[in-house]
Amino acid sequence: MGAAIIDTNHYSITVDGLVRRPFTLSLAQLKEFPSTTITAFHECYGSPLKPPTENAWRIGNVEWTGVPLQILLDIAQPHPDARFIWSDGLDFGEFAGVTADRYQKDLPIAKALSPEVLVAYEMNGEPLSRNRGGPVRLVVPGWFGTNMTKWLCRLSLQGHRAQGPFTTRFYNEEDPNESDGRVRPVWMVEPNSMIVSPASGAQLKSSLVEVQGWAWSDDGIKTVEIRVDDNQNWVEADVETRHDFSWQKFSMSVALLPGIHQLIARATSSSGIEQPISGRRSHVHTMGFEVLG
Secondary structure, X not given: XXXXXXXXXXXXXXXXXXXXXXXXXXXXXXXXXXXXXXXXXEEOXXXXXXXXXXXXXXXXXXXXXXXXXXXXXXHHOEOOOOOEEEEEEOOOEEEOOEEEXXXXXXXXHHHHOOOOOEEEEEEOOEEOOHHHOOOOEEEOOOEOHHHOOOOEEEEEEEOOOOOXXXXXXXXXXXXXXXXXXXXXXXXXXXXXXXXXXXXXXXXXXXXXXXXEEEEEOOOOXXXXXXXXXXXXXXXXXXXXXXXXXXXXXXXXXXXXXXXXXXXXXXXXXXXXXXXXXXXXXXXXXXXEEEEOO
């Protein structure tokens, strides 16, 4: 499956399914609705063929502009038994031996009604490019990128989850809260963090090391703790306040003796979920460097 080729002059998006007022909009008509701009981290889950057990590090911070999905749903007037919204993209073809007429994902209607969920047509102040899913894509801040359907052409309200390969066969993972091997959909992003300074393998002249990095999660980061070498004590770093759904910068200074050192960063979300030490795609970031004598 590759990037869809779309003539923006003939593009349209349909809202249908379990609604009282199904409708279709052109791109120009969509842009007539009130828009919102939201800054949010954007993280790719990684390969759906073999769910990652290491950090994929496909993460950035993006400014999205578009129409809140909530506005379109208010017009459509969902039936009471509508529980999920299926989102269809115009890309099609074969993926891992499976043929799909369209890329299709879903999200619970409770999330769809959240004010941050957008039907977006701009990224960082520019029209969405074809490679970024333009002219229109779904944006679900705080959730993995796989849920943000590119080349969006249809939003269909349904009473159950979508049954296509990208909700059943791909993009599911073992639920760490269950002991029976039960899987869960790859939806919201759990707490994660990345040390960006000092760089891995750096040789530093100063014994006062300035540690900086980024942390992010669906509901924001409450604390980031740093551990040095084999010391069992975690020291809390300074964490910037989150804006919208942005990642959050953390920093601290630590005085170290000359030699090889190792830093570990651990983030805890606002809801109290702690970044795991090992065994998960979001486990703690560990990096080594040297302080010169």
